[in-house]
Amino acid sequence: MAVQNFQVDDAGMPDAEELRQLFTLMVTVRHLDLSAVAWQRQGILPGYAPELGQEAAQVGSAFAMDKAVDFAFPTYREMGVARTLAVDMVAYMATHKATWHGGLYDPKVSRLAPIQAVVAGSVLHAVGWAHGERLAGRAGVALSYFGDGASSQGDVHEAMNFASLMKAPVVFFVQNNGWAISLPTEAQVAGGSVAARAAGYNMASVCIDGNDVAAVVNATRSALAHARSGAGPVLIEAMTYRRGPHSTSDDPGRYRSLEAERIDAGMDPLDRLKEKLLSQGIADEQFIADAWTAARAEEETLRADVMALEPRPGTEMFDYVFTEPTEALAEQRRNWREESEHV
Amino acid sequence: MSEQMMSMQQALNRALADTLRNDPTALILGEDVGTLGGVFRVTQGLAKEFGAERVFDTPLAESGILGLSVGLAMAGFHPIPEVQFDGFAYPAVNQIITQLGRMNYRSRGVFPMPVTLRVPSFGGIRAPEHHGESLEALFAHVPGLKVVSPADPQQAYSLLRYAAGLSDPVIFMEPKARYWQKAAVDMDTTQSPLGARIARPGKHVTLVAWGAMVARCLQVAELAAEDGIIVEVVDLRWLKPIDEATLTESVTRTRRAVVVHEGPRTAGLGAEVAALISEHCFDTLKAPVERVTGFDVPYPSGDLEDEYIPNIDRILFGIQRVLEHRRG
Ligand SMILES: Cc1ncc(C[n+]2csc(CCOP(=O)(O)OP(=O)(O)O)c2C)c(N)n1
Ligand SMILES: [Mg+2]
Numbered sequence: 001m002a003v004q005n006f007q008v009d010d011a012g013m014p015d016a017e018e019l020r021q022l023f024t025l026m027v028t029v030r031h032l033d034l035s036a037v038a039w040q041r042q043g044i045l046p047g048y049a050p051e052l053g054q055e056a057a058q059v060g061s062a063f064a065m066d067k068a069v070d071f072a073f074p075t076y077r078e079m080g081v082a083r084t085l086a087v088d089m090v091a092y093m094a095t096h097k098a099t100w101h102g103g104l105y106d107p108k109v110s111r112l113a114p115i116q117a118v119v120a121g122s123v124l125h126a127v128g129w130a131h132g133e134r135l136a137g138r139a140g141v142a143l144s145y146f147g148d149g150a151s152s153q154g155d156v157h158e159a160m161n162f163a164s165l166m167k168a169p170v171v172f173f174v175q176n177n178g179w180a181i182s183l184p185t186e187a188q189v190a191g192g193s194v195a196a197r198a199a200g201y202n203m204a205s206v207c208i209d210g211n212d213v214a215a216v217v218n219a220t221r222s223a224l225a226h227a228r229s230g231a232g233p234v235l236i237e238a239m240t241y242r243r244g245p246h247s248t249s250d251d252p253g254r255y256r257s258l259e260a261e262r263i264d265a266g267m268d269p270l271d272r273l274k275e276k277l278l279s280q281g282i283a284d285e286q287f288i289a290d291a292w293t294a295a296r297a298e299e300e301t302l303r304a305d306v307m308a309l310e311p312r313p314g315t316e317m318f319d320y321v322f323t324e325p326t327e328a329l330a331e332q333r334r335n336w337r338e339e340s341e342h343v
Numbered sequence: 344m345s346e347q348m349m350s351m352q353q354a355l356n357r358a359l360a361d362t363l364r365n366d367p368t369a370l371i372l373g374e375d376v377g378t379l380g381g382v383f384r385v386t387q388g389l390a391k392e393f394g395a396e397r398v399f400d401t402p403l404a405e406s407g408i409l410g411l412s413v414g415l416a417m418a419g420f421h422p423i424p425e426v427q428f429d430g431f432a433y434p435a436v437n438q439i440i441t442q443l444g445r446m447n448y449r450s451r452g453v454f455p456m457p458v459t460l461r462v463p464s465f466g467g468i469r470a471p472e473h474h475g476e477s478l479e480a481l482f483a484h485v486p487g488l489k490v491v492s493p494a495d496p497q498q499a500y501s502l503l504r505y506a507a508g509l510s511d512p513v514i515f516m517e518p519k520a521r522y523w524q525k526a527a528v529d530m531d532t533t534q535s536p537l538g539a540r541i542a543r544p545g546k547h548v549t550l551v552a553w554g555a556m557v558a559r560c561l562q563v564a565e566l567a568a569e570d571g572i573i574v575e576v577v578d579l580r581w582l583k584p585i586d587e588a589t590l591t592e593s594v595t596r597t598r599r600a601v602v603v604h605e606g607p608r609t610a611g612l613g614a615e616v617a618a619l620i621s622e623h624c625f626d627t628l629k630a631p632v633e634r635v636t637g638f639d640v641p642y643p644s645g646d647l648e649d650e651y652i653p654n655i656d657r658i659l660f661g662i663q664r665v666l667e668h669r670r671g
Contacts, residue, residue, distance in 0.1 A: 046469045046645055047469075047470075047471065076471065095471070095644075097646075098469050098644045098645025098646050098648075099644055099646050100644050101471065101472035101643075101644045102472070117430075117471045117472040117473050117474070118430070118431070118433075118434075118472075118473060119403055119431075149402075149403035150403065152402035152403045152404040152407070153403065153404050153406075153434065154404060154406050154407070154434075155434075180374075180403050181374070181375045181379065181382070182375045182377075182378050182379035182400070183374070183375060183400050183402070183403070187400060187402075188402050188403065249382075250382075254378065254379050254380070255378045255379050311646035311647065312646065312647065314647055314650040316647075317638065317640045317643050317647055317650065317651060318638065318640055321639065321640050321641070326639075328609060328639065329638075329639050329640075332608065332638045332639060333638075336638065336650070339656065339657050339660055340650065340656075
């Protein structure tokens, strides 16, 4: 029988200590995100894709992972996921500094695949990796991040069909942030719901409030447990909102008004968590202020390190093409050196 | 007056508007081409002027965009799809090769494919991965496709108008690094849109280039002139079919040729150009045709972009090699 729905109980709800950790992470990510936009304006980065407004979805989902065994496949916008997984953020920002496309972090150690510029480029990889984990008798689950726009790509259909047939341990984590550059979800997703598509693949799915970090942690924990148990993949559609531009070269004024933005964005996920912490007595104002102080300190160090990041030596262009370079490539490398040394 | 100063982005926009006006079957489709006017604003204002039926946003799926275009062409329309960046033509490559390039053939001419695929192309803008690639050799290799690349606003206007009037599929490669440079454009030019063009006459060596590399070769020609080397620059324009007559005529005079492109060297289009020149000018050539190209490496990140794209020095070295070559 088709799994029409994925029932999430409250077993995976974060406790008070975890909520405090989540808040600290979300503040760190928020401050870093706003700073990265500023760095771009200051000429430190050539470009950046802000995650503004997606902190709960990104931090919450990555927080639920078991870093010892699980593996995340990001797009270009998952800075919050990277930070939650404690990826070296200078090495992460290297992609935006135009130092190295995939970033300079070690993806294996970081449990985060290289940054992916191709929309839907990595969704099938997550399925393949997950299937491999099963074959190897390991417990890992793949977390595949993609957007509402990516859901239109043919590869996503292939990935879901494969995953469900193979019962691959994958969690498809869709951040439906309302937009794919200038195209709103209504014009992108026929039927309006990516989660609804799972039924056709006989796959478990759930649509959640992606701006409620506790709900995100809880749903992702259940989905990971379901996938890990061998029951097959799960699709989580986290409803959120891209509060910023698509990237630092985008101008949202061309396709949405500030008024519509204000209405559609709803309440800021960070403010929501803050209210919850304060009203439930989980944290006080001092705790909140300390989180911001720590975030600012982290950003200052990071900015200095990102600025100090030097271009990679040109020889690296050649060195990572093959494990065993061809003679033709070796010759191009030699010629390049000679000609560039003259300059 | 028909001559106006405009950027390549404006010239392309103008060519699309004129095409939509003159050809009621013309349609523009792609990601963000409607309301936004394209990420490079090439389709800016067109949805407003010609309506959302003729200029429309598609879901984010390049194979879908090309497959839909093939079907629209079968229904008698003239689609002008855009893929947002060169590297995102890859998801559409199956449709381009297995369908677009051979539907006319498969249907024995019943379904011609008047599809003009616009592809913002090549590097030079420090962009993320796959936002700057050189796919001309790949496309030129596919039977049934024609390939063209403008080097300046005038070429952009003339070539796009012409390509959009053809009943065969054309891959139209726009050098994105040149989108914003302005130059005079004569909308009623009598210059032929066919074949190559001598962008600068010379006599000691012929530089063959296309797209953004034409401007760079013109700079090189300026510098070389200071040393008394008179460089001819051929803007190839059509990468398929290649204008063999213009190449032959030029190299027969200069007796030396250097071909310059951004794409990787091995099996790059430079190899085809060098082979054609060798075939036609074997007896007059004073040196083997030199290739100054990108390397056989993935297009690097912005920091290393200038190391990858042929720069002025590397082109000058290429010229020096053909000038100093002595036949055994
Ligand atoms: C295959 C491919 N096509 C086009 C692009 C250009 N592009 C980059 S992001 C984007 C929109 C993606 O929207 P969505 O999947 O919703 O993710 P979001 O940007 O909202 O995080 C587009 C069209 C690309 N990177 N890859
Ligand atoms: Mg989106």
